[in-house]
Amino acid sequence: MAGKNSRRSFLVGSAAAAAAAAAGLSVGRELAPDTAPEAATTAPSVQPTTVEFHGAHQPGIADPTPTHASFLSFDLAAETGRTQLTQTMQRWTAVASALASGDTSVDPSSVSSGSGPGMFTMTVGVGGGMLDRLGIARPEPLIDLPAFPGDRLDHDASYGDIFVQLCSNDAIYLSGAVRAVRRTAGDALVPRWQLNGFRGVAASTSSTNGRNLMGQVDGTNNIAVSRGSSGGAVWIDDPSPEWMQGGSYVVLRRIRMLLSEWESADGVTRDRTIGRHTSSGAPLGARDESDPVDLAAVDTSGTLTTPDDAHIRLAAPRRGAGEEMLRRSYSYSNGQIAGGTDEDAGLIFVSYQRDPRTSFVPVQRRLAESDALNRFTEATTSAIFAVLPGVVDDDDWYGRRLLG
């Protein structure tokens, strides 16, 4: 409960910080989310615009979700070995540290000059293929994701050797960060894909759960995770391998929504597809978003209130099975589909978990098999990465225990 409360306190501070940032004020200095939450309560006039870079875990996982995110993936260049990769990781550490504090001198385009960091975070991961290539044994949870029925994956926008997640409340600051990461990757890495996502202002600055582009309240019953904790559903506590201790695993899936078809479906169909009332986010038969979900409830004729194939029934983690994960998804829109007449838009599903084999994979298998939502969606990107532990101090760098 302590972790949950300190997170809540921090969110209050964060809302005011975003307000200050929106007002063009420069008020930031680091306020570590879980180490000094009371500062946000006692000093409302000085609000954080920055997230602490150093720590046992990387930022951008347990921290609040800013309004904008860019997700990048790279492959190792043909000649890249441990030395070149180490140099890139060291340069990226300097980039992330500077940008986290609002220092934009690392941005080669200067676009971010004059903008505030807006709770900037950078989070780095590595793919299984890269470990294979460098002759490093994969941690057991770092599987290749299986092919799920119904996937229509864009190969060029899936997989990858290296992963970078960048978040900020300012899209211009974020653009500068993307340029800095691309530039300092140097010749060691070949850019593979980049996806840009957004959230609503309210969902990024308060404890309100935002809506996704289908109008579903997204993030209900998400788990609470603190950057100050260890173990649990997200953080790896296990020293085998030692270089992953304090890290996590991230799964990213781009899910295109067939919005025109969804909007043509009637309200009852939509509600029964999800298992919640679109208007309130409440479970079927309940009133409030936070009302408990009773998947066993039946109506007077004995029919299940929440249909067999409702999204929330299949997505709900099985108790005691280790299926819990932290969701941190963003919406996306690429404008109109080339040659088509509707938007290319949907959800960039992002989950962080200790072990995808017991969490994402079994849940996604259930969904792929029978989720009523499947007729309105298609997965076009799929990727999994081992998220490195945090950079603990100025002498440390991304992956030092892996590559050093």
Place this chain on the structure above:
Amino acid sequence: MAGKNSRRSFLVGSAAAAAAAAAGLSVGRELAPDTAPEAATTAPSVQPTTVEFHGAHQPGIADPTPTHASFLSFDLAAETGRTQLTQTMQRWTAVASALASGDTSVDPSSVSSGSGPGMFTMTVGVGGGMLDRLGIARPEPLIDLPAFPGDRLDHDASYGDIFVQLCSNDAIYLSGAVRAVRRTAGDALVPRWQLNGFRGVAASTSSTNGRNLMGQVDGTNNIAVSRGSSGGAVWIDDPSPEWMQGGSYVVLRRIRMLLSEWESADGVTRDRTIGRHTSSGAPLGARDESDPVDLAAVDTSGTLTTPDDAHIRLAAPRRGAGEEMLRRSYSYSNGQIAGGTDEDAGLIFVSYQRDPRTSFVPVQRRLAESDALNRFTEATTSAIFAVLPGVVDDDDWYGRRLLG
């Protein structure tokens, strides 16, 4: 000067409004920018989150620029005539009016439910081809844009019969607006293209000029336009045709930036390409962004301080030639180019002007011919539309004087 001052007062109010919106507060009621600017000064605790919908001119032109914009274009369906188009325009009027006041019941996806309007504006225009088709004489300024040297236009993402510009400080609210506009277009219109743009928080909430993705301070020396005024460089004062009186013309050009090449150029090259110092935005040889540009200045050897082919030399409006226009551009990023290794990113250049024949066209001809910036950019979208006058009251609708 009165117009400029009232605009400045409003911008102060706007910054606080965005701050309030970011803090998740719901404080809005309309505060018309140019009719009651003093309210923003005297009542700082109640800040606008809405822009007045009704007026002699449409919103979204003279108003401040929110952080997010979507630009949509449609073509008339094969069987669409005046009747079907009138019905669409009437539905759109209801949509725009509702969304401007924060009423999201018109959003078929419900995505915007629970979000604030964030200074939402909708702005509607019509293309020359549509007028030809309906047998309506084109206003003389509504030319087809000439082919400019160097253009690499994507035909499917250029031109169009109908134009809609949507702006909001909340990307989720904006997404709901896009869905509402698409849905209520009905079968009368075929969606042609949609481009999504963004600006930085500071540039949207203060009088600071934002930077574009090349790091150039963008919008310096922009003209000041008030929605409460008439005539001038933007508003049409001329009653021929009467249905355009109070309207304007919009030019939209998507300009892809070759960012990796730009970032590889040295600082001196970049500054001389633009004619300004990237760091400060000051003209070459000057110190501050607001310092006057002296295009005739020479150094001790008699060489022009601002090179012959510098962007600002060619872009500067010729005095007394009617070249002035109001720029209202947004940055865009579509993530990584499919099959490539760099971002598809750049500028959605948007200008509003009374007559594109004397303003945008001659300026763009100069730029296309010899702008040093051309080697770092390529235009991929080009479009021009007649922007209808404002909807004056609840009985009025978009284009009533054109179609009614």
